[in-house]
Amino acid sequence: MPELVFFSGTMDCGKSTLALQIGHNRSARGLQGVIFTRDDRAGEGKLSSRLGLVTDAVEAAPDLELYGYLVEKMSRGDRVDYVIVDEAQFLAPAQIDQLARVVDDLGMDVFAFGITTDFRTKLFPGSQRLIELADRLETLQVEAMCWCGARATHNARTVGGKMVVEGEQVVVGDVDRSAEEVGYEVLCRRHHRRHMTSATAHAAALSPDVLPAGPA
Ligand SMILES: Nc1ncnc2c1ncn2[C@@H]1O[C@H](COP(=O)(O)OP(=O)(O)O)[C@@H](O)[C@H]1O
Ligand SMILES: Cc1cn([C@H]2C[C@H](O)[C@@H](COP(=O)(O)O)O2)c(=O)[nH]c1=O
Secondary structure (H helix, E strand, C coil), rough: CCCEEEECCCCCCHHHHHHHHHHHHHHHHHCCCEEEEEECCCCCCEECCCCEEECEEEEEECCCHHHHHHHHHHHHHCCEEEECCCCCCCCHHHHHHHHHHHHHHHHHEEEEEECCEECCEEECHHHHHHHHHHEEEEEEEECCCCCCEEEEEEEEEEECCEEECCCCHHHHCCCCCCCCCCCEEEEEEEHHHCEEEEHHHHHHHCCCCCCCCCCC
């Protein structure tokens, strides 16, 4: 039975890499897929992994009707066996409904990849709809780690290394950005709740208040 599968995890846990691997394994067996993405860091119409691989993709702009796109492609004689969607959190809920229709009416597997929650721990609308509609939810196996060594479960947005909690839901960016830039850091829930990033934890550890008393 064809399925709508939602592979989710924090930022930097290997979602795009897995998307590329699934595509590679299927194309190695002669299957043909369509890859959709939205607002990848590498630019429009790209699916990129931090392992260095990048492939062309169809930019799923807000006004792109995904079911109609695939039907039109097939009516031109192109074969489509499966669909991959990266950065699925950025899709509109209606586009996720279109993906469910692709599975049910066109009989294709759809593999969607994305983060579930934003920097304020709120579900992205696209991810919420995927959780509601997916046949299967898969949590990525390669767990990202918080600076404390615990499993990272949340995405923090940082400015100058400090966690921020105000701002637009969507700001394309990356982990390991220089201190001045808007960036992201994955944290365990305990440190996300306390707004403790690696930079602020490091600064606190160096503070004279917590240094052991030495000779005068
Ligand atoms: N230099 C590296 N060597 C080995 N693995 C790396 C390296 N850089 C990144 N990775 C792996 O790639 C993962 C990020 O992959 P990516 O597919 O870009 O993540 P996501 O799409 O979930 O944000 C990291 O968690 C890490 O496992
Ligand atoms: C938490 C959070 C993330 N984003 C953006 C930042 C990146 O461009 C993507 C996630 O990409 P990845 O391949 O999973 O690393 O989402 C955002 O816009 N808003 C947020 O709150």
